[in-house]
Amino acid sequence: MKLSVLLENSYLVLIFSALLLIGNANLWDYKLSHEFPYGYLASDAFQHQARAEAIKDAGNFRFEANYISHGFENAVGRYPPIIYHLAVIFSYLTKLEVYDSIYFIVFFLASLSAIIMYFVIKGLNKNVALLSLPLSLLIFSSPNYIGFTWGHWPSMLGQFFLIALFWSFYRMEMEKSFLLVGIFLSAIILTHTSELIFGLFFIFVFFMVGLLFKRIDLKDGKNLAFGIILALIISFYYLIIFRYSWFIEQPYSFAVKPLWEGNPGFYLANFQLLLVFILIGIVFSLAKIKYMHIAFLAGVGMLIMGYGNYFGFDVRAFQLRFLWPIYLSAFFGFGIYSILKFFIKKWNLIYSVSLGIVFLVIFSGLIKIPFIPGYQKLTTQGIMDSFHWEALKWLSEKTPENSKLYFFYGDIYNQDALLRNSKRVHFQVDPNDFIENINNRRISREYVTELPGDGGGGIVYRKSPFSFGEYQKENEQGYFFGKKDICEFDYYVFDKASRQQALAQYNLLIANELLKNNFTSVAFENHVLVILKNNNVGADCIEERSF
Amino acid sequence: MKKEAFNELKRESIYIGALFIIFLIIFKIIFFKESFFIVLRAVFSIFWLFVFPGYSIMLYWNDKLDFAERLVIGVALSAAVIGISSYYIGLIGLNVKYHSILLPIILISSGIFLFSRKK
Numbered sequence: 001m002k003l004s005v006l007l008e009n010s011y012l013v014l015i016f017s018a019l020l021l022i023g024n025a026n027l028w029d030y031k032l033s034h035e036f037p038y039g040y041l042a043s044d045a046f047q048h049q050a051r052a053e054a055i056k057d058a059g060n061f062r063f064e065a066n067y068i069s070h071g072f073e074n075a076v077g078r079y080p081p082i083i084y085h086l087a088v089i090f091s092y093l094t095k096l097e098v099y100d101s102i103y104f105i106v107f108f109l110a111s112l113s114a115i116i117m118y119f120v121i122k123g124l125n126k127n128v129a130l131l132s133l134p135l136s137l138l139i140f141s142s143p144n145y146i147g148f149t150w151g152h153w154p155s156m157l158g159q160f161f162l163i164a165l166f167w168s169f170y171r172m173e174m175e176k177s178f179l180l181v182g183i184f185l186s187a188i189i190l191t192h193t194s195e196l197i198f199g200l201f202f203i204f205v206f207f208m209v210g211l212l213f214k215r216i217d218l219k220d221g222k223n224l225a226f227g228i229i230l231a232l233i234i235s236f237y238y239l240i241i242f243r244y245s246w247f248i249e250q251p252y253s254f255a256v257k258p259l260w261e262g263n264p265g266f267y268l269a270n271f272q273l274l275l276v277f278i279l280i281g282i283v284f285s286l287a288k289i290k291y292m293h294i295a296f297l298a299g300v301g302m303l304i305m306g307y308g309n310y311f312g313f314d315v316r317a318f319q320l321r322f323l324w325p326i327y328l329s330a331f332f333g334f335g336i337y338s339i340l341k342f343f344i345k346k347w348n349l350i351y352s353v354s355l356g357i358v359f360l361v362i363f364s365g366l367i368k369i370p371f372i373p374g375y376q377k378l379t380t381q382g383i384m385d386s387f388h389w390e391a392l393k394w395l396s397e398k399t400p401e402n403s404k405l406y407f408f409y410g411d412i413y414n415q416d417a418l419l420r421n422s423k424r425v426h427f428q429v430d431p432n433d434f435i436e437n438i439n440n441r442r443i444s445r446e447y448v449t450e451l452p453g454d455g456g457g458g459i460v461y462r463k464s465p466f467s468f469g470e471y472q473k474e475n476e477q478g479y480f481f482g483k484k485d486i487c488e489f490d491y492y493v494f495d496k497a498s499r500q501q502a503l504a505q506y507n508l509l510i511a512n513e514l515l516k517n518n519f520t521s522v523a524f525e526n527h528v529l530v531i532l533k534n535n536n537v538g539a540d541c542i543e544e545r546s547f
Numbered sequence: 548m549k550k551e552a553f554n555e556l557k558r559e560s561i562y563i564g565a566l567f568i569i570f571l572i573i574f575k576i577i578f579f580k581e582s583f584f585i586v587l588r589a590v591f592s593i594f595w596l597f598v599f600p601g602y603s604i605m606l607y608w609n610d611k612l613d614f615a616e617r618l619v620i621g622v623a624l625s626a627a628v629i630g631i632s633s634y635y636i637g638l639i640g641l642n643v644k645y646h647s648i649l650l651p652i653i654l655i656s657s658g659i660f661l662f663s664r665k666k
Contacts, residue, residue, distance in 0.1 A: 005613075005615075012615065013569065013573070017573045017577065020573075020577055021577045024577075025577040025578055028578075029580060030577070030578050030579050030580040030581070031578060031580045031581045032578050032581045032585055032589055033581065033585055055637075055643065056643065059637060059644065060637030060638055060640075060642070061637060061638070062637075062638055081630070082626075082627070082630030082631065082634065083630070085630050085633035085634050085637070085643065085646075086626060086629065086630050086633075089596065089633060089647045089650075090592060090596060090647075091644065092643075092644055092646075092647040093588075093591075093592035093595060093596060093647045094585075094588050094589050094592045095583075095585075095588060096589070104589075108593070109622075109623075109626060110623035111554070112570050112619065112622060112623070115619050116619060116620065116623060119616050119619065119620070160623065160626075161623065161627060162624075164620065164623040164624075164627070167620060167623075171611070171612070172607075174608055174611050174612075175608075175611075176607075180620075180624070183627050183628060183631075184623070184624075184625065184627060186631060187627035187628075187630065187631060190630065190631055190634065191630070201645040233633060237635070237638070238634075253658075317555075345633050389579075395592075400614065430585050436587065502643060532572050545656060
């Protein structure tokens with residue numbers, strides 16, 4: 001192996017290691033296996049973890065588990081499946097729990113996106129690629145990091161395949177390259193289908209620029225056509241499900257949404273001073289547009305689509321911005337390289353690697369420079385704790401499968417996807433009604449109750465190969481939310497501690513009231529919660545009274 | 548398989564072996580609080596699931612791409628092919644727990660077969 005190749009490859013390994021360190025290991029307390037879902041900061045993260053766990057239990061993703069689907073049986077598995085299958089397979093191989101394996105897969109492949117983009121940029125210029133690469137570290141800076149910690153995982157993985165698609169266009173001249181185009185396109189469809197729009201937009205830009213400068217030929221057209229046909233064949237089964245679920249439930253509608261409600265969105269201004277170099281790179285790249293460098297076309301395409309929140313793409317556009325530091329890295333590297341070339345005519349590989357390492361040090365936050373963004377270390381166990389996890393595991397393993405669970409107030413239960421780890425159909429008290437009962441100093445038999453679950457894309461079931469019904473439309477709203485008789489449930493979960501102790505005290509008041517009958521007993525208890533079992537479902541289990 | 552192709556495979560197998568050791572060391576440094584056995588299993592799983600199958604398939608394009616590029620893109624290709632195949636094979640009825648062994652074996656052998664035919 002030549003020395004220059006060795007230097008280049010060592011640099012790639014160094015950057016990839018840095019990405020894994022600051023992205024994954026820092027958050028995970030430098031461990032791969034954890035006692036409970038670690039570093040999960042929002043409900044969506046549990047949503048994906050619980051689904052992967054359900055697929056592991058079922059052995060396939062034909063159906064969504066009933067405890068995810070508001071209690072409905074035979075709901076078709078309608079979420080794009082690749083991330084879940086990879087997580088389950090990786091879990092079997094590593095013996096890591098699914099909650100660790102799915103999170104690791106996301107970090108690992110998102111980090112690898114940067115290296116794939118490196119090869120795309122290398123087609124333009126190796127020095128530019130070396131200078132561009134460290135900018136990728138900013139995918140783990142604030143606010144982009146929520147793409148990981150808040151559970152936008154399918155989008156991150158979909159974008160990984162999107163970048164692989166860019167690479168396949170860069171290598172379009174290779175024999176049978178349509179196979180790569182087709183496989184990566186279908187991987188996008190089967191990982192996070194909305195990224196297909198971004199992929200198609202990139203293809204549109206590629207062909208428009210190509211036609212304008214007469215740099216594409218019939219062979220490119222044939223390759224693309226074969227690739228698309230292959231992708232359609234591979235994805236056909238899933239696309240039928242998509243057509244009758246997501247396509248109906250979340251159709252495109254034009255809207256201008258400058259802000260991402262409830263989320264800290266990433267904006268170009270977040271690049272701070274680095275934006276100067278990115279803009280210089282964009283300006284200089286215009287002079288080279290006729291050469292159709294894929295890195296530039298992809299960068300421009302994803303920059304435009306990142307502003308899709310102004311023309312109807314809303315959350316999807318903001319998700320795309322999570323990886324802007326990768327998409328726009330070509331402009332950053334090109335901007336820096338173009339400036340330096342004015343001063344140093346004989347630029348070489350050593351300069352690029354050295355400067356790349358300086359960028360690595362700065363962007364990883366080791367040295368903080370005003371107006372230059374950098375990574376800020378975050379180590380947290382997240383929402384879950386060992387006590388709640390112990391209880392959820394107990395419920396999933398020690399209760400009959402058809403048990404109905406009732407969760408009273410808990411501080412963490414507003415991130416309700418975590419409750420799916422009970423693997424049982426579960427209900428939870430409405431906090432507003434709960435507080436109202438406290439204020440009225442009343443113990444009730446009926447509380448306003450929510451039946452949590454995942455209705456995204458519509459909970460559809462199959463009537464025939466091309467005909468689907470939708471459970472949500474066929475059931476009254478009262479099924480999902482309304483007053484429920486707590487005596488109708490098999491198990492009750494009460495948190496004994498809360499940030500607002502009055503809520504926990506009221507929990508225990510109800511628990512003690514239930515224990516006064518002779519058919520409810522303590523089934524499980526640890527330091528923070530207690531689970532009661534109702535041995536006579538439907539009987540008069542509690543005396544309504546004031547306190 | 549022709550001798551030339553076999554020699555190429557042999558040389559690159561040494562690179563992959565070296566890379567395995569490098570990644571094992573890096574993972575042990577990054578995840579320093581983890582036991583060596585779990586780190587070893589994780590790195591082996593990455594190589595078994597992504598690197599070996601991806602590398603084998605990408606051998607088809609070995610005359611166009613250098614080793615590093617084939618290896619990296621191979622990981623993406625393997626993730627795509629294994630994810631897609633696992634979904635459909637699961638639907639057909641083969642439990643996903645068998646896929647971790649079966650799918651990489653199929654991909655590795657297919658890749659080497661195509662490479663030997665091409666050569």
